[in-house]
Amino acid sequence: MSLIIDVNNIEKTYTETAVPVHALRGVDLQIEAGEFTAIVGPSGSGKSTLLNIIGGLDVPSTGSVVVNGTDISQLNANQLIDFRQKNIGFVFQAYNLIPVLTAKENVEFIMLLQGRSKSERDARVKELLEEVGLMDKMDNRPTQLSGGQQQRVAVARALASKPSFVLADEPTANLDSKSTANLLDIMLKLNQEEGMTFVFSTHDQRVIDRARRVLTLEDGKIVSDIKTKA
Amino acid sequence: MFLYFKLAWRNIWRNKRRTILTLSMISLAVLCAGLMRAMQEGAYEQMVKNAAGMYTGYAQIQAEKYWDERSLNNSFELTEELISNTQNIKSVEAAVPRIESFALGSAGTLTKGAVVLGIDPVKENQMTKLSTKLSSGDYLKETDDAVLISDELAEHLNIGAGDTLVLISQGFRGVNAAGKYPVKGVLDITSSALSSGVVYMSIPNAQYLFGMPDRVTSLSLMINKQENLNQVVTDARKNLSDKPLRVMDWPEMLPGLVQQIDLDRQGGKIFVYILYMIIAFGIFGTILMMTVERRKEFGVLMGIGMNRWRMMLTTWLESIFLGLSGILIGVLITYPLIYYFHVNPITFTGEAAELYEKFGMEPIIPTSTNISVLLSQATLILAMCSLLSMYPIYVLRKLRPVDAMRG
Numbered sequence: 001m002s003l004i005i006d007v008n009n010i011e012k013t014y015t016e017t018a019v020p021v022h023a024l025r026g027v028d029l030q031i032e033a034g035e036f037t038a039i040v041g042p043s044g045s046g047k048s049t050l051l052n053i054i055g056g057l058d059v060p061s062t063g064s065v066v067v068n069g070t071d072i073s074q075l076n077a078n079q080l081i082d083f084r085q086k087n088i089g090f091v092f093q094a095y096n097l098i099p100v101l102t103a104k105e106n107v108e109f110i111m112l113l114q115g116r117s118k119s120e121r122d123a124r125v126k127e128l129l130e131e132v133g134l135m136d137k138m139d140n141r142p143t144q145l146s147g148g149q150q151q152r153v154a155v156a157r158a159l160a161s162k163p164s165f166v167l168a169d170e171p172t173a174n175l176d177s178k179s180t181a182n183l184l185d186i187m188l189k190l191n192q193e194e195g196m197t198f199v200f201s202t203h204d205q206r207v208i209d210r211a212r213r214v215l216t217l218e219d220g221k222i223v224s225d226i227k228t229k230a
Numbered sequence: 231m232f233l234y235f236k237l238a239w240r241n242i243w244r245n246k247r248r249t250i251l252t253l254s255m256i257s258l259a260v261l262c263a264g265l266m267r268a269m270q271e272g273a274y275e276q277m278v279k280n281a282a283g284m285y286t287g288y289a290q291i292q293a294e295k296y297w298d299e300r301s302l303n304n305s306f307e308l309t310e311e312l313i314s315n316t317q318n319i320k321s322v323e324a325a326v327p328r329i330e331s332f333a334l335g336s337a338g339t340l341t342k343g344a345v346v347l348g349i350d351p352v353k354e355n356q357m358t359k360l361s362t363k364l365s366s367g368d369y370l371k372e373t374d375d376a377v378l379i380s381d382e383l384a385e386h387l388n389i390g391a392g393d394t395l396v397l398i399s400q401g402f403r404g405v406n407a408a409g410k411y412p413v414k415g416v417l418d419i420t421s422s423a424l425s426s427g428v429v430y431m432s433i434p435n436a437q438y439l440f441g442m443p444d445r446v447t448s449l450s451l452m453i454n455k456q457e458n459l460n461q462v463v464t465d466a467r468k469n470l471s472d473k474p475l476r477v478m479d480w481p482e483m484l485p486g487l488v489q490q491i492d493l494d495r496q497g498g499k500i501f502v503y504i505l506y507m508i509i510a511f512g513i514f515g516t517i518l519m520m521t522v523e524r525r526k527e528f529g530v531l532m533g534i535g536m537n538r539w540r541m542m543l544t545t546w547l548e549s550i551f552l553g554l555s556g557i558l559i560g561v562l563i564t565y566p567l568i569y570y571f572h573v574n575p576i577t578f579t580g581e582a583a584e585l586y587e588k589f590g591m592e593p594i595i596p597t598s599t600n601i602s603v604l605l606s607q608a609t610l611i612l613a614m615c616s617l618l619s620m621y622p623i624y625v626l627r628k629l630r631p632v633d634a635m636r637g
Contacts (some may be wrong), residue, residue: 009402052632081535081536081538100237109233112233
């Protein structure tokens, strides 16, 4: 399998506070295509920071992050936006769908930014909404959907542009057990059938139980890296 | 592009109550400013109509040097071709010829200087409604070998309708000009600019008196709408390009009136600017709230790959839509009102009406239906919205998605 994320000895120190905060202290991490990886650890361990840096939302203080062969720590803010649009799908804890767009339009959004044709967009939206089981809700706005449904739309949105991998920051944190199980089923199915790579940060044991690789972060360092057969 | 329009339009309706409030504010501003400016411009149009209608016309054709040296020597030959060419210009309703000079008027042992106006009685009456100012006697006919005189001249020379007036002057190229005319009527023009002493006679009589056959000193043009003035003047100038004649419009002939209107217009504009400044704070409040409450969303959009320029375009469109919608509602309310007050002008009564009438003016203020009055309000509001949208654009320029998402 090919390496898609190569994190080399990154450190992240926040200096905006009176006392500098060392969020990451020399993290090395390699993730290959097709992985279903959970990054776990207590609050403040650096999970979200690591995910933000891998996703090009934040930059490391030192070290490099190579995604799909591109050293993203060398890209400027505008190049990073384009890079994210083409290479990375995001799923956020609070869903973060665009409230004024319907489920269909939210999924279609990135493809519109990419200038894809209408027929291509329609086919992909249909495929993804069928995949996440929300065809009947395609014309509903986020406020008309439950939390679980919104998160499934967010997953469909993340996958719409066929990214190299999906980063999900605590995707089940606001979901009940049934919605969590449903969402994990969908993501595992996409991972197994389409080979989509998923990287999560999570506290949720239900996610950890189903991950095939579990990285544990403590005080900004990876303290364990366990591959399971889940 | 449709995506950004859709996003922007839906975004402004996220908080319906706030948007309705903002739109009401903009519409009210358009209503107040539009109505006020329409009344102001209507009053100016009426002033110009009164001034031009009473004397100069909206434009005049003259010999090249006449305006600088108003002598009969600077008169010009009035041909049928010139009259028909002028009357054929689009928007010209009438071309009224005149001869204007001075003479010493005498009756018995009394004398007084007077302006002598050679007129076409029919056309002049159409333009200035001169016959309505008769206080005694009858109005002039084209074939009459008689004159109409102002009441002040009549009083000074102690004459009236049926008496005789002697005029002595210098005519075209220095010829002696003298004539004896029966007074056919006395005009009540006490308060007009020509009040001190005026003598009206037919053009053929004036041409004979001043020894200037076929010549006149001016050809005044009456037009259907003031906004067509520039086009009429341009066309007339084009027609006369090979002749030693010039075309002057009323602003050139009545600079005092132009200054008076400009001064008053500036006062009105200051009021409008103050009104819009207040409105600008209201709109800014909405834009500010729309920006602050969507900071996290901006971060997410940037995170998933919407670049800054596209987001800036969307926020700019939001401000423009807000402005345009307010303008549209405002115009839909204001224009019918303006039209109503154009058809049913505000009418003065009592002493104010008497004063207007004394000056030969109608005591009314019709609103101006000139669409530029409302267009200028629309332009102002759009420019203001565009300027105010710089705030979210500034925020987006500085925004780091990770910070915005953290809230």
